[in-house]
Amino acid sequence: MKYYKVALIGALIASCSVSAKENNWSIGLAHNASDAGCEAYEATVVNPNWRGSCDKSAVGFRLGYQWIFNNNVALDLGYQDMGSVGWQGYYQPDPYFNAKYEASASGLDIAAVFGTQLQNESSFFGKLGLYSWNVDGVEKDQNGDIDYKASASGISLFFGAGYTYDWFTLEFNLYPSIGNKSKTGESDVTQLMLKASF
Numbered sequence: 001m002k003y004y005k006v007a008l009i010g011a012l013i014a015s016c017s018v019s020a021k022e023n024n025w026s027i028g029l030a031h032n033a034s035d036a037g038c039e040a041y042e043a044t045v046v047n048p049n050w051r052g053s054c055d056k057s058a059v060g061f062r063l064g065y066q067w068i069f070n071n072n073v074a075l076d077l078g079y080q081d082m083g084s085v086g087w088q089g090y091y092q093p094d095p096y097f098n099a100k101y102e103a104s105a106s107g108l109d110i111a112a113v114f115g116t117q118l119q120n121e122s123s124f125f126g127k128l129g130l131y132s133w134n135v136d137g138v139e140k141d142q143n144g145d146i147d148y149k150a151s152a153s154g155i156s157l158f159f160g161a162g163y164t165y166d167w168f169t170l171e172f173n174l175y176p177s178i179g180n181k182s183k184t185g186e187s188d189v190t191q192l193m194l195k196a197s198f
Contacts, residue, residue, distance in 0.1 A: 022068040022119055023065070023066065023067050023068065024065070024066050024068070024197040024198065025063075025064070025065055025066075025197065025198055026062075026063070026064045026065070026066065026078075026169070026195045026196065026197040026198075027061070027062070027063055027064075027195065027196055028061060028062040028063075028064070028080075028169075028193045028194060028195035028196075029059070029060075029061055029193065029194055029195075030059070030060045030061065030062060030080070030082070030083075030191050030192065030193040030194075031057065031058075031059060031191070031192045031193075032057065032058045032059070032060050032082045032083055032189050032190070032191050033056055033057050033189065033190045033191075034056060034057075034058065034082075034085050034178070034187045034188070034189045034190075035054075035056060035187040035188075036085050036103055036135075036178065036179050036184070036185035036186060036187035036189075037054035037055045037056065037085035037086045037087050037101070037103065037185060038054040038056065038087070038185075038187075039179075039181060039185040039186055039187055040054075040086065040087060040101055040103060040137065040184065040185030041054050041087040041089075041101070041185075043181065043182060043185065044101070044139070044148070045087070045089065047091070049091055049092045049093075050089050050090070050091055050092075051089055051090060051092060052087050052088055052089020052090070053087065053088065053089070054085070054086065054087040055084075055085045055086055055087070056085065057085070058082060058083030058084055058085050059083050060080060060081050060082040060083040060191075061080065061081055062078050062079070062080035062081075062109075062193065062195070063078060063079050063080070064076055064077060064078030064079075064080075064195075065077050065078065066113070066197070068118050068119055070118070070119070071115075071116070071117050071118050071119050071120070072114060072115060072116065072118065073112070073113070073114060073118075074112075074113040074115070074118055074125075075110070075111075075112060075113070076109075076110065076111045076112075076113050076127065076129070077108075077109070077110050078108070078109050078110075079106075079107070079108055079109075080106065080107070080109060081104070081105075081106040082104070082105040082106060082133075082178075082189060082191075083104065083105075084102045084103060084104040085102070085103060085185075086100065086101040086102035086103055086137075087100070087101050088100040088101070097141075097142065098141070098142045099139055099140065099141050099142070099147060100139070100140055101137065101138070101139040101140075101148070102137070102138055103135055103136065103137040103138075103179065103184045103185055104135065104136055104137075105133050105134070105135045105178055105179065105189070106133070106134060107131060107132045107133040107134050107153075108131075108132045109129055109130065109131040109132070109158070110129050110130055111127040111128060111129025111130075111158070111160075112127065112128055112129065113125050113126075113127045114126050114127070114128075115164075118164075121165065121166055122163070122164060122165045122166070123163070123164050124161075124162075124163050125161065125162055125163075125164065126159070126160070126161045127159065127160045127161070127162075127171075127173075128157075128158075128159050129157075129158055129159075130155055130156070130157060130158070131155065131156050131157075131158050131175055131178075132153075132154075132155050133153065133154060133155070133156065133175075133178055133179075134151065134152075134153045135151065135152045135153070135178065135179045135180070135184045136149075136150075136151045136184070137149070137150045137151065137152075137183065137184035137185065150180075150183040150184050151183070151184065152179055152180035152183050152184045154177075154178075154180075156175055156176055156177055156178060157176065158173055158174060158175040158176070159173070159174060160172055160173030160174065160191075164197075167196055167197050167198065168194065168195070168196055168197075169193075169194070169195040169196075169197065170192075170193070170194055170195075171192075171193050171195070172190070172191065172192055172193075173190075173191040173193065174188065174189070174190055174191070175188065175189040175190075175191065176188050
C-alpha cells in the first residue's frame with residue numbers, strides 16, 4: 001500500500017503549480033455500507049456446524065484535493081480508506097473454536113464534478129469518477145493466528161451527488177463491485193460522507 005500513499009503525496013504536491021480559479025483541500029469522514037463480509041462468509045464457510053454473523057457497515061476517511069475551474073466544473077483527487085467489514089463465528093459443539101475475518105479497502109480516486117455555482121457559498125453537484133482500490137482480507141482464529149489471507153485490486157467506476165455549504169459538504173456515493181468474490185468478498189459500497197474543506 002506504500003506506493004498508493006507516495007503517488008498521492010506526489011500528486012498533491014504537484015497540484016500546487018496548477019493554475020485554477022480556486023483550489024481546496026478536504027478531509028472527510030464516511031459511513032460505508034457493504035455486503036462484502038456476508039459474501040465472504042457464504043463463499044468460505046461451508047461447514048454446516050458453523051454459526052456466525054457478518055458486518056455490513058464500516059467507518060472510513062478521505063483526504064482530497066480539488067481544483068475548481070469555474071462555476072460548473074471541478075476535478076477532485078483523493079485517497080480514501082473505506083474501513084473494514086467481515087464476519088465472525090464459532091464451531092459447534094465447541095464454542096471455544098472461533099474465527100474472525102476482516103476485509104479492508106483503500107485506494108486512490110479521481111472524479112469530475114459538475115454543479116451550479118461551485119465557487120459560491122452553496123451549491124448542488126454531481127460527480128463521476130474512477131476508484132483504484134485494493135482489498136486485503138485476513139481470517140484469524142481465537143489465538144490470533146492467521147488461517148487465511150488474500151488480496152485483490154481493481155478499478156471501479158463510481159458516481160455520486162451532494163450539497164456544499166460554506167466549508168462543509170455532504171455527499172452520497174455508490175462504488176460498484178469492490179473486491180473479488182472468490183478471494184475477499186465482493187459487493188457494492190454505498191457511502192455517506194461529510195467533508196470539511198480548507
